[in-house]
Amino acid sequence: MSQSSAMLPFDTPPSPPGAKAVSALTVSQLTALIRELLEEAFDDVWVCGEISNHKEHMSGHVYFTLKDETAQIRCVMWRDAAKRLRFRVHDGLQVLVRGRVSVFPPRGDYQLYVREMQPRGLGPLELAFRQLYEKLQKLGLFAPERKRPLPRVPRRIGIVTSPRGAVIRDMLRILGRRWPLAEIWIRPVTVQGETAPAEITEAVRWFGRLSGVVDVVIVARGGGSAEDLWAFNEECVAFAIRACSENGVPVISAVGHEVDWTIADYAADKRAATPSEAAEMVVPDQQEMRQLLQTWKRRLEQALRSRVQNARRHLESFLRHPVFRRPLQRIKEKVQLVDDLGSQLHHAMQHFLSERKQKLALLTGRLHALSPLQVLQRGYSLTWKEGEKALLRSSDEVAVGDCLITQLARGCLRSRVESVQSPGDAHS
Amino acid sequence: MTADEFDQTLVQLSFEQALTELEKQVDALEHGQLGLEDALVCFERGVKLLRRCYQLLESAEQRVQELVGLSERGEAVVRPFSLPEEEATPGRAANSASAAQSKTT
Numbered sequence: 001m002s003q004s005s006a007m008l009p010f011d012t013p014p015s016p017p018g019a020k021a022v023s024a025l026t027v028s029q030l031t032a033l034i035r036e037l038l039e040e041a042f043d044d045v046w047v048c049g050e051i052s053n054h055k056e057h058m059s060g061h062v063y064f065t066l067k068d069e070t071a072q073i074r075c076v077m078w079r080d081a082a083k084r085l086r087f088r089v090h091d092g093l094q095v096l097v098r099g100r101v102s103v104f105p106p107r108g109d110y111q112l113y114v115r116e117m118q119p120r121g122l123g124p125l126e127l128a129f130r131q132l133y134e135k136l137q138k139l140g141l142f143a144p145e146r147k148r149p150l151p152r153v154p155r156r157i158g159i160v161t162s163p164r165g166a167v168i169r170d171m172l173r174i175l176g177r178r179w180p181l182a183e184i185w186i187r188p189v190t191v192q193g194e195t196a197p198a199e200i201t202e203a204v205r206w207f208g209r210l211s212g213v214v215d216v217v218i219v220a221r222g223g224g225s226a227e228d229l230w231a232f233n234e235e236c237v238a239f240a241i242r243a244c245s246e247n248g249v250p251v252i253s254a255v256g257h258e259v260d261w262t263i264a265d266y267a268a269d270k271r272a273a274t275p276s277e278a279a280e281m282v283v284p285d286q287q288e289m290r291q292l293l294q295t296w297k298r299r300l301e302q303a304l305r306s307r308v309q310n311a312r313r314h315l316e317s318f319l320r321h322p323v324f325r326r327p328l329q330r331i332k333e334k335v336q337l338v339d340d341l342g343s344q345l346h347h348a349m350q351h352f353l354s355e356r357k358q359k360l361a362l363l364t365g366r367l368h369a370l371s372p373l374q375v376l377q378r379g380y381s382l383t384w385k386e387g388e389k390a391l392l393r394s395s396d397e398v399a400v401g402d403c404l405i406t407q408l409a410r411g412c413l414r415s416r417v418e419s420v421q422s423p424g425d426a427h428s
Numbered sequence: 429m430t431a432d433e434f435d436q437t438l439v440q441l442s443f444e445q446a447l448t449e450l451e452k453q454v455d456a457l458e459h460g461q462l463g464l465e466d467a468l469v470c471f472e473r474g475v476k477l478l479r480r481c482y483q484l485l486e487s488a489e490q491r492v493q494e495l496v497g498l499s500e501r502g503e504a505v506v507r508p509f510s511l512p513e514e515e516a517t518p519g520r521a522a523n524s525a526s527a528a529q530s531k532t533t
Binding site for chain 1: 442443444447448450451453454457458462464467468470471474475478481482484485488489490491492493494495497498502504506509511512
């Protein structure tokens, strides 16, 4: 009995006095034993499962449960490990975690102490990128309507990049060749590593506060691994870029090679595939500009020439007008008018006169009919005493021996009265 | 704006401003219903703006500064920027080498 009881301490009833002491374990001891066993057996394991009950505490430690269809295990991720995660942990996320199994004595739970976590299916950076992309897109950081156009000819260009390496050299060379008019302000930063995001953020914010002084900012970095470019996938950099743009200084992002797209690229007003391309796009080319100026010069001259020709044609069209072409025409016309009126007047006068003449002739005819001379024609005559004017109408008026003048139709007679017959006699 | 006033503002124009203004004059002259006198003014201004643009281009010499920080008043603090020594050296060495060569030949 005592043998078996020694083998099975948990079944051992309280030791009778005097019996060989059976070692009973305290809960703590037992727990410690279990812990040892577990820690030894599961010091470094990879486990895959789905995250649920995810909680992030104020302390920065992260708690969750990893589960599959039939089982679950509690997990803890300490702050230091959690801080290294680039992506956001959330319920339902399929992950691969690495850690050790141990016991949390106060609760008697065994749990997985996670020191690394990777999303399944995607790389961790890729997942982090997608998560941040979605978040910022929802916040409207990438909205096309927020993109600010680049200045056509910047006077001052800010560059946020490393002062070392080929990137800045290439950019300065291109800028110097294309557009030496622009002043370059470089804000040197480290472009990878722990401090890079904060340095880049600060530099971009500075330029954002120099609106009106600096016309455009280029945030640049040469090619590298996804890890190298990571600073440009940080939220704070994206917000700094938007803030700079909202302040009136548009930002060009030029990170890595053509295939590399970073959050900064989406947040920026314009993405250049490479830093060199950014330098090309930010300024005009002076050769092209000179050509443009030449073109405009020609157009200016051409436009003026045609304007002058236009004016000349206008003037000439005036000159072709009869008034200018035959200046005497009007006067001649007037003269003709006067002439016409004159002749009209003349005709009217003629008419008037001839009418009067006709009337006169008529009157004359009528007068003529009444004329005594007309009577004389018919054989009558007029007789008056010589020296008197009154016509003789009676023989009483003359005496023998008077001289009488007799007017005939043609000619006159002078005769002397030889006898007088009284009017009564003649009738008898 | 009188011709004198125009001349005064001209020298203060940045390249872009001059360019924009020039574009306006060209456009006005080409498509505007300008009187002959206005057209001449327009042309004269255009020529002056062209001259200003060329002048700026000819006098251009790229300045590169380092933004050191912002003052309390928010003004930029800058100092001349030069590429780091260790990288600039090979280029210079090559230059001086070729200069030396050309001397000896």
